[in-house]
Amino acid sequence: MNTDQIVIIGGGHAAAAICVALSEAGLGHRIHLVSEEQELPYHRPPLSKSFLKKLDEAITPHKASTWYAEKGIQIHLCDPAVFIDRKARNVMLRSGVALAYQHLVIATGTRARTLNALPPSVSNVHLLRNAAHARSLRTRLNEMVSAGRGLTVLGGGFIGLEIAASARQLGLEVTVLEVAPRLLGRSVSAMMAEHVLEHHISMGTTIQIGVQIDGYELLENQLRSMQVNGNRMVVDEMLLGIGAFPETQLASDCGLSVDNGIVVDAYMRTSDPAILAIGDCVAFSTADGGRLRLESVQNANDQARTATATLLGQEEPYVSVPWFWSEQGSMRLQMAGLLPPSFETIRRPGANANSFSLFHMVGDKLLCAESVNAPLDHMMSRKLIEKRMQLNPSTLADPSIPLKSLFN
Ligand SMILES: Cc1cc2nc3c(=O)[nH]c(=O)nc-3n(C[C@H](O)[C@H](O)[C@H](O)COP(=O)(O)OP(=O)(O)OC[C@H]3O[C@@H](n4cnc5c(N)ncnc54)[C@H](O)[C@@H]3O)c2cc1C
Structure with missing residues (x-):
């Protein structure tokens, strides 16, 4: 029996991203990827957008099966994990296969309400x-x-x-x-x-x-x-479309701490240090001592990177600025940061009537930006939020002043 295996439960964005990051670190041959779905991890955002409108559009996998094979990743599709034995350190699949693990990563996402x-x-x-x-x-x-x-x-x-x-x-x-x-x-x-x-x-x-x-x-x-x-x-x-709840059944069944998501610290460690959890299914610790659960591709990707660093012994806390996008017809809405409980809003007009940004400020700091058909504003806002720069509201509101110039 292999005792150095890394078992990843889940076949979504977070699972795909951690397969990539661990493979880049040369650990692909130690990975078992377990998914209840019948396809390899694929991009979920198009499912409510272009995929519905185009009969010939295919599901887009993150990586082809040949990539997983090249990296030595063993894949178990249509075979959900049904039980985690923390004492014996193994995961039981529905098929009866038992996978021993040195490290386990739970990336089970959410289920629709x-x-x-x-x-x-x-x-x-x-x-x-x-x-x-x-x-x-x-x-x-x-x-x-x-x-x-x-x-x-x-x-x-x-x-x-x-x-x-x-x-x-x-x-x-x-x-x-x-x-x-x-x-x-x-x-x-x-x-x-x-x-x-x-x-x-x-x-x-x-x-x-x-x-x-x-x-x-x-x-x-x-x-x-x-x-x-x-x-x-x-x-x-x-x-x-009434929301989703975190898929935490396996975690709570094996006694991990769960509270609107699998509870993890800033390094993605659960209450059992041999088990990490990432993506939509986790409630993670924030810098101000709070706890947050996010449902976004950014969160899944960045937490996969944080978990990889933890597994490699190079601990880096999860501190990313959250961001998100949504496409609704001709409107591309992008958000960066989190809305604080109270804030002042500055509106920045865009290139045309269907394009603008809302900057939500607390004092002279930008904490959250919402942009409609204004991708440059969105990119710059992410940087402004990350750097916690002092900002002048009248400058932000003036579309003739490029946001890029604020970094000079
Ligand atoms: C239709 C749609 C559109 C979206 N659009 C956007 C968007 O525009 N922008 C954005 O940022 N985000 C979007 N999201 C959200 C984004 O897709 C999720 O935040 C992201 O997929 C989270 O990744 P994850 O790996 O945590 O979870 P998921 O991608 O949901 O993957 C979880 C996986 O775990 C599997 N699983 C669960 N339990 C088990 C088990 N016991 N054993 C094995 N496998 C199991 C599930 O079947 C699933 O494959 C969208 C989501 C949906 C559904």
Whole structure:
């Protein structure tokens, strides 16, 4: 039995990124990658964007199977880890295979939230979290175009809004229902949420916010209607975009500390030093002593790098400035930093009416930037936030002063 193996549980962005980083350090031959999915790790962001709109677009793997073979990485697909024996230091897979580990990395991501009122067998209610969901949703959306059926999106978060925009671009009638008083309540400023709302309305999407939804009417395995603010709304097809929860079952079953995510320190170590965790499934320690869980590609990639440094004995704490992007029709929204509880906002106009940035400041420091169709602003904001520079609000608001010049 090999006693120096590194077992990685999960087949997503974080798992792919740590395979790359460990291989660059010459450790590929020690890795076992375990995924419940049937494909190699692939890029998830296109699934709610271009993939839904183009019937011929393929799932894009991070690396080809030949790359894994060259690096000596052993892959276990369609074979989820079902149990971690911390005492014996091995992971049991559904197939009965037991993998011994010296180090274990958990990168199990999140699972889409569902509604208790809707059994999983309801055939016209969809989720979008993985390639299998995306294939089935794409087929359905394209059938709906010819049948003239409409899509109801439950949830005005990033995934719901991206799918709403893609469906509109396919020509479907789309209604978005959000129970909170505004869109993207957990993620963007109120000012940006207002812009996003106007953008979707301009695309022809019907959006209802602050609604109360109940009274789901099911017939022959289909959702037929529901009560929205007490009125019956007929449903052709529905997409549930009501968020995701961290996949922590394996971790809690084996006694690791879990609190809205697998609890890790700034080096990605769980409460068992032989086990690290990275990506959407972790709640990590922040510099101010708090705890945070993020769902983004940046977070998955950067935590994979931090975990690699830990495994190589070159401990570097995780201190990256968070950033994120979303594409909703013609709007590319990019965010850098985190919104503080209270802040002053400076608006910087962009090159045209559909482009601008919002800079959220505390005193003379930029803590968060939201940019719409302004990629340069976004890139510069990341640097400004990272450097914690003193900034003059009138300079930031003036589009004739390039942000780059602030570094001189
Ligand atoms: C449709 C969609 C669009 C997105 N768009 C954007 C975007 O535009 N920008 C952005 O920054 N982020 C976006 N995200 C979020 C981004 O994809 C995630 O933050 C990122 O994938 C997190 O990587 P991860 O490896 O932590 O988790 P995931 O990529 O979710 O991977 C987790 C993997 O673990 C596997 N797994 C779970 N349990 C087990 C088990 N017991 N055994 C084996 N395998 C298991 C899962 O099947 C999955 O393959 C999007 C996500 C989705 C779903």
